[in-house]
Amino acid sequence: xxEISDGFIEAVTLIVTLNPEILEIAGRSLYVSVAxxxxxxxxxxxxxxxxxxxxxxxxxxxxxIVQTLYALPTVIxxxxxxxxxxxxxxxxxxxLLYTTNAMIIAQVILVSPLIIGFTVAxxxxxxxxxxxxTLALNARAYRALLTLVREAxxxxxxxxxxxxxxxxxxxxxxxxxxxxxxxxxxxLTTAITLNTSMGDFAMSIALGIILLxxxxxxxxxxxxxxxxxxxxxxx
Amino acid sequence: MSExxxxxxxxxxxxxxxxxxxxxxxxxxxxxxxxxxGPSGAGKSTLMRMMDTIEPPSQGEMCIFGxxxxxHSVHRIRGRMGMLFxxxxxxxxxxxxxxxxxxxxxxxxxIERGERVAAILEHMGLSRFAERGAxxxxxxxxxxxxxxxxxxTRPEILFLxxxxxxxxxxxxxxxxxxxxxxxxxxxxxIIINTHDQAQGQRLADRIAVMMDxxxxxxxSADEVFYHPISGKVAKFVGIQNIFTGHVRDGExxxxxxxxxxxxxxxxxxxxxxxRAEDIALSKTGITGDRRSVSGVVISSARSGAFLEVSVNAGxxxxxxxxxxxxxxxxxxxxxxxxxWRSDVVHVIPDxx
Numbered sequence: 001x002x003e004i005s006d007g008f009i010e011a012v013t014l015i016v017t018l019n020p021e022i023l024e025i026a027g028r029s030l031y032v033s034v035a036x037x038x039x040x041x042x043x044x045x046x047x048x049x050x051x052x053x054x055x056x057x058x059x060x061x062x063x064x065i066v067q068t069l070y071a072l073p074t075v076i077x078x079x080x081x082x083x084x085x086x087x088x089x090x091x092x093x094x095x096l097l098y099t100t101n102a103m104i105i106a107q108v109i110l111v112s113p114l115i116i117g118f119t120v121a122x123x124x125x126x127x128x129x130x131x132x133x134t135l136a137l138n139a140r141a142y143r144a145l146l147t148l149v150r151e152a153x154x155x156x157x158x159x160x161x162x163x164x165x166x167x168x169x170x171x172x173x174x175x176x177x178x179x180x181x182x183x184x185x186x187x188l189t190t191a192i193t194l195n196t197s198m199g200d201f202a203m204s205i206a207l208g209i210i211l212l213x214x215x216x217x218x219x220x221x222x223x224x225x226x227x228x229x230x231x232x233x234x235x
Numbered sequence: 236m237s238e239x240x241x242x243x244x245x246x247x248x249x250x251x252x253x254x255x256x257x258x259x260x261x262x263x264x265x266x267x268x269x270x271x272x273g274p275s276g277a278g279k280s281t282l283m284r285m286m287d288t289i290e291p292p293s294q295g296e297m298c299i300f301g302x303x304x305x306x307h308s309v310h311r312i313r314g315r316m317g318m319l320f321x322x323x324x325x326x327x328x329x330x331x332x333x334x335x336x337x338x339x340x341x342x343x344x345x346i347e348r349g350e351r352v353a354a355i356l357e358h359m360g361l362s363r364f365a366e367r368g369a370x371x372x373x374x375x376x377x378x379x380x381x382x383x384x385x386x387x388t389r390p391e392i393l394f395l396x397x398x399x400x401x402x403x404x405x406x407x408x409x410x411x412x413x414x415x416x417x418x419x420x421x422x423x424x425i426i427i428n429t430h431d432q433a434q435g436q437r438l439a440d441r442i443a444v445m446m447d448x449x450x451x452x453x454x455s456a457d458e459v460f461y462h463p464i465s466g467k468v469a470k471f472v473g474i475q476n477i478f479t480g481h482v483r484d485g486e487x488x489x490x491x492x493x494x495x496x497x498x499x500x501x502x503x504x505x506x507x508x509x510r511a512e513d514i515a516l517s518k519t520g521i522t523g524d525r526r527s528v529s530g531v532v533i534s535s536a537r538s539g540a541f542l543e544v545s546v547n548a549g550x551x552x553x554x555x556x557x558x559x560x561x562x563x564x565x566x567x568x569x570x571x572x573x574x575w576r577s578d579v580v581h582v583i584p585d586x587x
Contacts, residue, residue, distance in 0.1 A: 129320045133381075135289040136318035137337035137388065138310065147336070151326055 003201060010202035011209060019206070026210050029187040032100055033168040036107030041160050044112040048119025048156075049145045053131075063120060069113035078176030081106040085177065098179040103187070106173035111163035118162070122155030123148055154229035158222045165218040169211065238301075240265040240424050241286065241392060246295030248281050255281045257448040258295060263392075268418055268425045270439035272432050272459075274471060278448040279428040280321075280396050286426070287318045287394045299392070314341065317390030321397035323377040325369035330380050331356070333369045337388040355387040359413060375406025382413060393417065395427040399434065411438060432472050436460065444468050461510070462581050469508045469581075475553040476509040479585055487582050490549040492528055495577035504585035511555040513579040516544060518563070521574030529572045535565040546573055 014022055051062060083089050085096040085105070096102040126148060134144035149156065171189035178185035180194055188211045195203040241263040248256040256278040263269050271279050284290035286297065288309050297304040299312050317337075326333055331352050338348040356362045361383060364372065369380060378398065385393065395414065399407040415438065417423050429435050435442050436456045443453040444463075452464045463469040466477050480489030481504050487494045494507050521527035530548025537543075542558045544565050545551060552573055565571065 127322060127324060129322045129324045130326075132284065132289055132318070132320060133324040134336075134340075136287055136313070136316075136394075137340050137384070138314040139340040140310075143340050147326065 007201035007205045011206035014206040025191050032103045036104045036167050037164040040108045040112045044115035048116040052120045052123040066113045066117045074170040074172035077110045078173035081177045102177040103174045107167040114163045118159030122152035154225045158225035161221045242298045249293045259449045266422045268439045270435035271428045271443045272435040273445035277445045283394050283396050288313045316392040317385035318394040319398045321400045330369050331365045334384045355383050392424045474508045475511040478507045480507050492549045495580040506585045508581040511553045514554045515574045516554045517572045521572045525574035527574030532565045532569045
């Protein structure tokens with residue numbers, strides 16, 4: 001018991017004294033996950049919108065696959081990206097292995113299905129007359145989609161926030177392709193893993209508190225967005 | 236009324252083997268108002284979306300503004316048409332931004348867009364709403380804004396898909412007046428779907444009856460409402476007295492009631508149709524050149540300003556009389572006389 005309570009006290013001290021190593025790790029975690037979420041959103045929202053907009057053979061199957069990928073195991077993504085960027089892999093010449101960029105790539109792959117799927121769902125949730133209206137007003141496909149995505153913005157934004165939550169909390173993929181290298185690729189999750197195995201509970205608890213706080217803020221953000229989404233629907 | 240502005244040949248639509256619209260033909264003249272009436276699920280909305288080119292047909296061809304609709308011409312053609320839906324669609328922006336949407340899709344300069352939006356709102360008496368959030372409007376106001384959003388693009392053909400189905404009677408009247416005004420002022424060709432046969436009668440030059448995915452009758456309001464081509468159409472256009480009968484000695488007869496002389500060369504079994512409001516009702520007897528029979532009142536019920544009386548006179552007749560003017564009460568069991576002019580009886584061969 002003493003170890004845990006001591007750990008807590010020390011952890012709080014580390015946080016309030018703005019321990020430089022903790023700040024560095026938290027900052028890197030935020031950077032990697034924010035970057036990954038933004039890149040994923042830039043790719044996945046348009047992709048989801050296109051899947052929604054066009055009727056094509058196998059559309060249902062595509063949506064099912066995307067939804068299955070919500071639960072994509074992080075270590076599988078880690079393995080995939082490792083094989084891609086390792087020195088003998090197809091992207092080996094870019095020297096990405098054990099860099100933050102490799103971690104970003106892994107997280108982009110990890111969270112894109114989530115954003116694609118929720119974008120499709122959010123747009124499908126709109127009245128179908130809305131799509132008809134944009135068409136009847138003679139909108140080209142991209143203008144119609146801009147209008148409709150804007151209309152489904154709360155649903156899509158909450159998907160993006162959820163994606164960020166999944167990105168910042170995962171440990172498997174960033175550990176495999178980032179390598180948990182101090183001052184280079186160490187993030188909140190990989191640092192907790194390492195420090196716990198080394199018995200440095202104070203550091204782990206401090207990092208854990210920060211991670212939990214971020215998760216809390218993310219959850220709060222999703223709630224606010226879904227409140228707005230619900231309000232739009234009600235009217 | 237001059238040349239055909241829209242022609243449709245063999246147009247049909249199926250969704251995974253289910254035929255929603257069966258191959259049909261249609262021609263619409265420039266400046267005309269055509270009402271498509273029919274029960275829910277008859278395929279009216281699907282047909283309309285195909286004609287507005289926002290839903291591809293499974294088969295058939297269309298020629299609009301004298302030009303065949305193809306992959307290359309469709310965008311240009313659609314730009315000269317507009318469509319209003321039963322369900323009011325308002326985007327989560329201001330009223331002015333909603334109305335501007337079609338113009339911004341057409342890449343019109345900002346200043347012209349603003350002017351045209353202001354002008355149409357002014358014209359329709361909606362200026363006071365311009366800066367309101369569109370979602371804050373009532374149902375009737377919202378549908379008028381949706382209509383303004385279509386009209387501001389100056390469509391030459393206007394498709395209205397049950398535009399008043401969700402509106403209260405006052406809002407319905409206002410929108411109907413706007414529809415007629417658009418047709419009169421701009422010679423806009425209008426095609427309107429409605430399940431409300433009276434609305435079809437109020438607005439349209441010509442009425443097409445759609446049932447089970449295809450047109451069963453196209454004609455003037457008089458033709459459709461007084462000379463329906465089948466019992467099914469007759470029922471839909473509100474003819475309450477439909478009897479099966481036969482021709483005997485030059486008379487059309489059903490259950491001993493003689494309705495009229497045989498029109499034309501009909502023979503054998505027939506269907507006899509008589510509008511409830513074309514039948515006179517009396518407690519003392521019917522005079523003049525009417526056919527009349529006596530019968531017994533089965534029931535009577537108020538329906539708005541009218542009284543609907545069921546009379547058993549061999550056939551079971553439904554009669555509608557104005558309520559206030561008569562002030563009479565028709566009690567079940569009472570003996571009454573009913574009568575009609577023989578020229579209001581519509582007789583068709585019974586093919587069933």
